[in-house]
Amino acid sequence: MMTLYFSPFSPYARKVRTVIREAGLLDQVAETHAQPLDNPPALAQANSLNKVPTLVCDDGLVLMNSHLICEYLADLGHNTTGQGAHLYPAGNERWPAKRLEALADGVMDAIVNNRIEIALRETKPDARWTERWRLAITRTCGVWADEVETFAADWHIGSIAVAVALEYIDLRYPDYDWRAQHPGLVPFFKTAKSKANFQATYPQPVPA
Template identity: 35%
Template sequence: MQLFYSPTSPYARKCRVVARERGLMADLTETACNPMEDPAELQARNPLGRVPALLLDDGMAIFDSPVIAEYLDGLGPVPALIPAAGSARFKVLVAAALAQGMTDSALLMTMEGRRPQAQQSPEAVARWRASILRGLERMTGHIEGLPGDLTLGHIACGCLLGYLDLRHGALEWRKGRDALAAWFEDFNARPAMRETDPN
C-alpha cells in the first residue's frame, strides 16, 4: 500500500499514526507531497486532490481520512482501534468525528489566514474558533468515556491537538484545561506520535 500525505496534514497524521499503532508499516510506503501544488500522482488517486489518499496494491484508491482509518483498522494483528459494535463503537466514532470537525475548523482558519487580509472574514474565523473552543470543552469528557486507552477517538483527538500546537498556538488550548493537557502530554509521547511529529 502507498499513502500520499503531507507532513503537516492533521488528517494524514491520523492515518499515519493508525498505521503505526496497528503494526502495518512493513506493508506501507509513505509518499510525501504538497496538495497545494496539484501533484498529478495525488489527483490520479483522489480527484479531490487532498491528502491523505491510500493506494491499495490492487490499484483501488481510498480516501478520505475516516475511511482510510477504518480500512487500516481492518488489517494487521493487534486489537482494533474501532470497536465492532454497540455503544463502544459509537463513542469512538463520535470522539473521532468531534476531532475531525474541529480539525476542519482549524484548517479553515489556517487557510483564511493565508488570504489577503482584505479578503478575510473575521465573522467566519470567529465561528470556526468558537466551534474549536466548544469542542475543547467537551473533549476531555469524550476521551474519558472511550473504551480502553487507545482507539481511533484517542488518535483523532491527539492529532487535532498537535495541529493546534502547530498552527494555532495563539488559541492557548491548554489554558484552564489541565486534564486535557496532561492526557495529551502522555499521548504525544507515543512512538507513533513522535515519528509523525511535523515540527
C-alpha cells in the same frame, strides 16, 4: 506495496500514519510526500479530489478521507498482522470512538479552513467565518474536557484523533492555550505524547 500520499503537517494524514504504525503495516505502505496545493499530477490522478491523505491499495482501489482510510488499515492490520484491533472497539463502543474522531476532524477542518482563508484570500479573512471556527474549536475542547475520563485510558481511533487535533492546535495557534482553559486534558495529552507511534508522526518538514 500500498502508497499513502501525505503532507507532513496534514493532521488528517497524521491520523492515518499513526494508524499504519498501530496496525503493524509500516512495511506495507510507501509514505509519499504530496503537497496538494502544488498540484502534483500523481495525486489528482489517483484521487480526483486532489487531497491528502490518499491511499492507493494493493489491488488498485484508491481510498480518500482519513476516516475511511483509517478504518480500512485497521481492518487490514487485524486480518494480516494481527495488530490494530484496539483501534475500533467492538460492539456499541465503536460509536463513541468514531464520534470522538468526528469531533476531532471538525476541529481540524476549522483550523485548516481558517488557514486557507488567510492564505488564499486577497482581502482580509471574513471575520464571521473566523469567529465561527474559533467557537467550534473552543466548544469542542470543552466537550473533550468534560468527557476525558471516558476516553483517557484508551488508545483507539477517537483518542488518537483528539491527540492529533490538540497538537495541531499547538502547531497552528501557539497562542491558543487549551491547557489553561481545560487542564483536565493535560494528563491525557501527556500520555498520548508518550506513545511511540504518535511521536513518530510529529510533522517533520520535507527534506529538500
